[in-house]
Amino acid sequence: MAEVIVSLQHANIYQGDNLILQDVNLSVHKGEFVYLVGKTGAGKSSLLKTLYGDLFLRQGDGMVAGFNLRDVSWKKVPYLRRNLGVVFQDFQLLTDRTVYDNLKFVLKATGWTNQQLMNEKIEDVLDKVGLRAKGFKMPFEMSGGEQQRVDIARALLNSPKLILADEPTGNLDPETSDEIMQLLFYIARDYGTAVIMATHDYRVIQKFPARTVKTERGKVLDNASVF
Numbered sequence: 001m002a003e004v005i006v007s008l009q010h011a012n013i014y015q016g017d018n019l020i021l022q023d024v025n026l027s028v029h030k031g032e033f034v035y036l037v038g039k040t041g042a043g044k045s046s047l048l049k050t051l052y053g054d055l056f057l058r059q060g061d062g063m064v065a066g067f068n069l070r071d072v073s074w075k076k077v078p079y080l081r082r083n084l085g086v087v088f089q090d091f092q093l094l095t096d097r098t099v100y101d102n103l104k105f106v107l108k109a110t111g112w113t114n115q116q117l118m119n120e121k122i123e124d125v126l127d128k129v130g131l132r133a134k135g136f137k138m139p140f141e142m143s144g145g146e147q148q149r150v151d152i153a154r155a156l157l158n159s160p161k162l163i164l165a166d167e168p169t170g171n172l173d174p175e176t177s178d179e180i181m182q183l184l185f186y187i188a189r190d191y192g193t194a195v196i197m198a199t200h201d202y203r204v205i206q207k208f209p210a211r212t213v214k215t216e217r218g219k220v221l222d223n224a225s226v227f
């Protein structure tokens with residue numbers, strides 16, 4: 001049986017005092033690709049935020065990449081984040097510096113110091129996302145699809161066991177979306193990275209089928225049908 005990367009048991013997820021998702025039970029294994037769907041406001045982002053330590057788990061049990069979510073404090077969040085990569089719809093790249101410097105910024109912020117190892121790592125992740133030799137570019141010199149690839153490269157820097165992607169195709173045309181989906185599936189399959197991707201994009205789910213989890217009326221439904 002593959003290693004469990006995400007486990008939530010009887011988890012209640014709150015925004016402030018509001019209970020958003022109740023009695024969430026979810027397991028995701030190494031290399032697994034999971035879609036997270038649900039209406040606007042149904043709690044997808046709240047669930048992802050709980051997994052990357054932006055919302056603290058107050059009730060129930062949770063584990064992400066060996067990290068106990070009940071044990072998260074602001075001081076410990078960096079340790080949790082080091083084991084996962086987060087990809088957003090709007091890329092969130094630093095616009096005032098090159099791709100290379102965007103990636104180096106994250107490595108330094110997560111404790112890397114050796115210049116040669118940093119260079120090798122940056123080359124490695126750019127290669128994985130198909131952007132070899134594009135490190136000198138500024139974000140504004142790249143297309144949306146290329147910027148999303150940089151965002152994914154950034155998420156891969158610390159060899160995470162899990163990638164959490166919040167609508168990564170939300171700003172992309174269908175053809176570019178397909179390329180990003182192929183990349184995410186390749187990362188899951190070839191590197192054993194579990195991927196949880198929140199999306200409203202049912203076209204990509206149809207084209208790239210995978211297990212689908214749905215937030216609906218305060219619950220999380222596993223293996224949900226979306227069509």
Ligand SMILES: Nc1ncnc2c1ncn2[C@@H]1O[C@H](COP(=O)(O)OP(=O)(O)OP(=O)(O)O)[C@@H](O)[C@H]1O
Pocket residue numbers: 015016020038039040041042043044045046047215
């Ligand atoms: N920072 C916050 N403070 C208080 N309530 C919040 C906060 N963020 C979200 N909420 C509420 O939590 C509920 C779930 O929101 P969430 O963003 O998780 O939904 P979602 O499914 O990701 O929606 P979308 O598809 O629009 O991204 C909503 O009712 C929202 O208003």
